[in-house]
Amino acid sequence: MIKRLKTFAICAFASVCTLPVTGQDLLARQAPVDRKMNAVDSVALHRLIEAENYESPAADLYEDWSNRYAHRATALPDTFRISLRDFAMPTTSRVITSNFGSRWGRQHKGLDIKVYIGDTIRAAFSGKVRIVRYEGRGYGRYVVIRHHNGLETIYGHMSKQLVSEDQEVRAGDPIGLGGNTGRSTGSHLHFETRLCGVALNPALMFDFRNQDVVDDYYVFRKSTYNRESAEATRLRGVGGSSNAVSDRIEDQLSTASTQQHRSSYKPATRLHKVVKGETLSSIARKRGTTIDAICRLNHIGRNIRLRPGQILKYN
Secondary structure: OHHHHHHHHHHHHHHHHHHHHHHHHHHHHHHHHHHHHHHHHHHHHHHHHHHHHHHOOHHHHOOOOOOOOOOOOOOOOOEEEEEOOOOOOOOOOOOEEEOOEEEOOEEEOOEEEEOOOOOEEEOOOOEEEEEEEEEOOOOEEEEEEEEOOOEEEEEEEEOEEOOOOOOEEOOOOEEEEOOOOOOOOOOEEEEEEEEOOEEEOHHHOEEOOOOEEOOOEEEEEOOOHHHHHHHHHHHHOOOOOOOHHHHHHHHHHOOHHHHHHHOOOOOOOOEEEOOOOOOHHHHHHHHOOOHHHHHHHHOOOOOOOOOOOOEEEOO
């Protein structure tokens, strides 16, 4: 009996002694796995941060979020790429009543679009509402939205705002109703596009006559902005050119001595956004062109399967 007890005690002691070793072996085997998982987590996190920064470059442009001011100019980057994808036209109106630029001895910082009181006004891009306010001597009832692409848009003279400050909105969401409030002589939408608080000509990005954006993206460059803005007004503004800068350029281009300079200006690329059910044939008929021309401009074949939302050049 005593011999059996001694044998049991020895076995039990040996088992207890081996437990830490087994635990240490398990930890040793687990360590490389943990390091690999940490590496995977770090890579995934890094990629997520990169994706968020790509989708929302506004995070790098603006230092603060404030509901106190409509706009405050800060330093502009020398160049900045603004994505125009996933957009919505602020209004279905195609009528521009006043251009961006010099007007009545002062700078008009946006485009005036003819709308009627009660017409739906929509967010141009997805983003977050920063300002919902009334300004009797200026914008009237207006909304400011900061978008993920870096732009801020301002919608002025509305009869009613349908959103609140700090609200997240998607492109196309109703944000207000057309009106004639504030410093306004008739019902219209005053529409501004700003980068770092500095007003940019909306005609560089939006073609209200064709209810479309001009491209998938717009690259802002300090060195060429003024010329590009004047040309955008000439091509997509009211009356061809109604502000002082555009008038001067148009006068210069019309003289015989500047014919070579004029030839350097190329017509704006016209874009078509495919809707469900459209074909190359129906698009060609609608846009007054041919299937071959569309295929050549977009480097596609006649048998391509179009998808809703696809952007096609047609001139």
